[in-house]
Amino acid sequence: MSVLVNKNSKVIVQGFTGGEGTFHATQMIEYGTQVVGGVTPGKGGTTHLDKPVFNTVADAVTQTGANVSIIFVPPAFAADAIMEAAEAGIKVIVCITEGIPTQDMITAKKYLNGKDCRLIGPNCPGIITPEEAKVGIMPGFVFKKGNIGIVSKSGTLTYEAADQIVKQGMGISTAIGIGGDPVIGTTTKEAVQMLMEDPETEGIVMIGEIGGTMEADAARWIKAHGTKPVVGFIAGQTAPPGRRMGHAGAIVGGDEDTAAAKMKIMAECGINVVESPANIGVMMTKALATISG
Amino acid sequence: MNIHEYQAKSILKQYGVAIQEGIVADTADGSVAAAKQLQAETGTSWVVVKAQIHAGGRGKGKIEGTEQRGVALAKTLDDVKTISTNLLGGTLVTIQTGPAGKKVNKVLVAQDVYYPGASATKEFYMSILLDRQTSQNVIVYSTEGGMDIEEVAHSTPHLIHKEQINPSVGLQGFQARKIAFGLGLSGQAHKEMVKFVTSLYTAYVKIDAAMFEINPVLKTSDDKIIAVDAKVNLDENALYRHANLAAFRDIAEEDPTEVEAAEHNLNYVKLDGNVGCMVNGAGLAMATMDIIKLSGGDPANFLDVGGTANATTVEAGFRIILKDPNVKAILINIFGGIVRCDRVAQGVVDAYTNMGNITVPIIVRLQGTNAVEAKKLIDDSGLKVFSAITLEEAANLVKSSLS
Numbered sequence: 046m047s048v049l050v051n052k053n054s055k056v057i058v059q060g061f062t063g064g065e066g067t068f069h070a071t072q073m074i075e076y077g078t079q080v081v082g083g084v085t086p087g088k089g090g091t092t093h094l095d096k097p098v099f100n101t102v103a104d105a106v107t108q109t110g111a112n113v114s115i116i117f118v119p120p121a122f123a124a125d126a127i128m129e130a131a132e133a134g135i136k137v138i139v140c141i142t143e144g145i146p147t148q149d150m151i152t153a154k155k156y157l158n159g160k161d162c163r164l165i166g167p168n169c170p171g172i173i174t175p176e177e178a179k180v181g182i183m184p185g186f187v188f189k190k191g192n193i194g195i196v197s198k199s200g201t202l203t204y205e206a207a208d209q210i211v212k213q214g215m216g217i218s219t220a221i222g223i224g225g226d227p228v229i230g231t232t233t234k235e236a237v238q239m240l241m242e243d244p245e246t247e248g249i250v251m252i253g254e255i256g257g258t259m260e261a262d263a264a265r266w267i268k269a270h271g272t273k274p275v276v277g278f279i280a281g282q283t284a285p286p287g288r289r290m291g292h293a294g295a296i297v298g299g300d301e302d303t304a305a306a307k308m309k310i311m312a313e314c315g316i317n318v319v320e321s322p323a324n325i326g327v328m329m330t331k332a333l334a335t336i337s338g
Numbered sequence: 339m340n341i342h343e344y345q346a347k348s349i350l351k352q353y354g355v356a357i358q359e360g361i362v363a364d365t366a367d368g369s370v371a372a373a374k375q376l377q378a379e380t381g382t383s384w385v386v387v388k389a390q391i392h393a394g395g396r397g398k399g400k401i402e403g404t405e406q407r408g409v410a411l412a413k414t415l416d417d418v419k420t421i422s423t424n425l426l427g428g429t430l431v432t433i434q435t436g437p438a439g440k441k442v443n444k445v446l447v448a449q450d451v452y453y454p455g456a457s458a459t460k461e462f463y464m465s466i467l468l469d470r471q472t473s474q475n476v477i478v479y480s481t482e483g484g485m486d487i488e489e490v491a492h493s494t495p496h497l498i499h500k501e502q503i504n505p506s507v508g509l510q511g512f513q514a515r516k517i518a519f520g521l522g523l524s525g526q527a528h529k530e531m532v533k534f535v536t537s538l539y540t541a542y543v544k545i546d547a548a549m550f551e552i553n554p555v556l557k558t559s560d561d562k563i564i565a566v567d568a569k570v571n572l573d574e575n576a577l578y579r580h581a582n583l584a585a586f587r588d589i590a591e592e593d594p595t596e597v598e599a600a601e602h603n604l605n606y607v608k609l610d611g612n613v614g615c616m617v618n619g620a621g622l623a624m625a626t627m628d629i630i631k632l633s634g635g636d637p638a639n640f641l642d643v644g645g646t647a648n649a650t651t652v653e654a655g656f657r658i659i660l661k662d663p664n665v666k667a668i669l670i671n672i673f674g675g676i677v678r679c680d681r682v683a684q685g686v687v688d689a690y691t692n693m694g695n696i697t698v699p700i701i702v703r704l705q706g707t708n709a710v711e712a713k714k715l716i717d718d719s720g721l722k723v724f725s726a727i728t729l730e731e732a733a734n735l736v737k738s739s740l741s
Contacts, residue, residue, distance in 0.1 A: 072676075120575060121578060121579075144575045145575060146546055146573055146575045146576035146579075147468060147546075147548060147573050147575065147576070148543060148546055148573070148576065149576075150473075151468070151473055151474060151475065151505045152505055154473045155473070155474075155504075155505045155506055182675075182676070183675060184674075184675030184676060184706060184707060186707070187675070187706065197621070198621060199619060199620060199621020199622065200619050200621065200622075201617075201618055201619030201621065201622035201673040201675070202619065202621035202622045202625055203621075204673050204675055204706065205622060205625070205673055205705070205729065208673075208705060208706070209729075212728075225620060225621065227468055227470050228468065228470070228473045252621070254620075254621055254624060255624070257470045258470070258471060259470075262471075278625070280621050280622075280624035280625040280628065281624040281627075281628070282627075282628045282631065283609075283611075283624075283627045283628055283630070283631045283636070283637050284624060284627070284640070285609065288607050288640075289607075290607065290620060290623070290624050290640050291605050291619075291620025291621075291623060291624075291640065291642045292620045292621070293575070294470070295620060295621075295624065299488075304628075320628075320632060321628065321629060321632050321729075321733070322625040322628065322629065322729060323629065323728070323729035323730040323733055
């Protein structure tokens with residue numbers, strides 16, 4: 046078991062023949078991900094990286110049985126690509142694209158409402174289930190197989206957490222990069238919930254950032270329903286109010302979305318909060334020892 | 339992207355939102371001419387002179403070293419000239435600018451809209467923004483206009499109302515009426531408010547705004563509803579489809595170092611601390627700032643070099659960080675994935691050698707692909723550069739470099 050993607054996932058790449066799409070599709074194929082083809086409008090019928098190219102996602106689904114899509118199309122066309130994937134029956138849509146206009150994402154998210162699919166991202170590193178499938182842009186070698194799930198808004202900080210977990214002698218069940226934008230498909234709470242329900246996952250690392258209330262919402266859910274130890278970190282303890290810190294969503298607006306406020310709520314909800322990002326791995330070892338001891 | 343009040347009002351007017359009319363000027367004589375033109379066009383007798391800076395709190399703020407407020411009523415053309423002379427070229431310090439203040443390069447000469455009439459004037463608050471919990475736009479409104487809305491939210495939260503807008507259909511008539519009733523309006527003023535909020539929401543969506551704040555929205559003594567101030571923030575990701583709005587960018591309002599960083603595709607935010615940092619990824623960059631703080635330092639900046647950390651970007655990063663005289667050490671933290679650590683290390687060594695005059699200690703933490711080779715490259719370089727592989731080691735090196 047694992048969540049969202051595994052060795053049976055049939056993946057298509059939207060924006061397959063572009064620079065980013067080509068590079069990362071190559072990496073995903075090398076990792077062992079079952080990439081069954083790609084979509085680039087106007088290039089249907091050709092092949093790329095020895096895989097078929099289709100004009101539409103619907104064609105790709107009909108002819109390959111694809112159930113997962115990863116999107117690398119430019120920001121101006123990305124929301125459209127998300128809706129096309131949903132309409133074609135793709136179950137897990139991973140959108141890597143950074144810089145999509147907010148109004149476009151509001152429309153796309155509304156469009157997905159009620160459809161049987163899950164969007165991860167946009168502006169995210171993707172999902173990896175080690176030794177099974179990498180549907181993202183993360184360096185695969187960092188993620189060794191194991192029983193710790195990771196949920197994170199940030200790319201490199203996810204790699205950092207995974208590396209620390211592995212150095213502690215543990216491994217990763219599935220790591221989900223949910224993205225750093227103000228409008229995203231899957232919230233921290235939803236991702237944590239999936240990992241809680243996954244029998245293979247024994248502990249969860251939850252990494253957030255300043256801005257918004259997603260971590261607090263997740264913490265309250267964990268307090269009410271959590272069955273596994275959770276280690277939490279919030280980046281941006283030193284970020285000044287009103288300044289956007291790289292990610293479109295990372296901005297302190299009020300008292301509630303500072304790192305300190307979020308960490309306090311998380312600790313009150315029973316999450317093992319680390320002040321220093323250097324202690325994520327060590328804290329997970331401790332948290333698991335407490336459970337079994 | 340923030341824009342000026344006069345620019346914001348020009349957009350609103352274009353979408354049929356009633357505004358306090360005004361004319362922008364950048365000299366005192368220009369202000370007097372603007373006032374005369376405004377008197378002729380609108381019949382206003384008095385005018386209001388408003389400093390144009392990208393910050394709020396102008397009415398209470400003062401020009402540095404004087405008693406001149408950032409927004410002032412002028413009853414005569416002489417007043418217009420005096421106030422404009424005081425404002426233009428001065429540094430306006432408000433609660434939002436911080437102690438450094440902002441230089442005033444333009445003033446908006448605007449009509450006096452608080453004229454006496456059949457009914458009392460009334461100020462309201464209105465803003466439009468994204469509600470992140472619902473992933474929808476929300477209109478926030480209150481009867482408590484013209485004052486600090488954060489204070490209202492704190493002391494009388496029941497006076498702040500929110501109306502969620504379904505993105506599939508947009509603002510509906512019943513919602514606009516609900517807002518107008520909620521603000522206690524009836525008769526002609528109610529009709530005007532329905533029209534006001536409807537056009538305001540249309541403008542918000544059409545221009546891809548990220549935030550509208552109209553404070554105050556004024557009901558005049560003759561029952562018109564107008565925007566007296568307008569703060570507009572545009573979604574930078576959508577500017578590609580609004581070339582006319584992109585031209586509203588005012589570089590003079592931005593930190594020159596941040597502008598320079600952006601030209602090198604570096605995402606830089608200046609802070610007040612003593613340890614500079616250079617990191618790949620926004621989340622890891624914030625986490626690195628936190629590490630600096632926990633090690634006894636204070637971050638001097640946020641700097642995300644993105645997915646391409648090479649000699650050119652590292653050198654540009656060094657130059658930008660070292661402009662800040664407070665920087666006592668620099669921590670470079672790169673998690674190499676697709677980017678190979680040895681290449682980054684070579685970039686650091688090359689940049690360091692090229693610059694030749696770096697006097698502060700550099701701590702380089704490289705983790706991921708080829709981290710061991712990278713550490714060796716740095717250690718063998720003979721430069722005053724300290725290498726680390728784990729975050730913990732990096733934190734300790736920061737600590738010892740400050741002591």
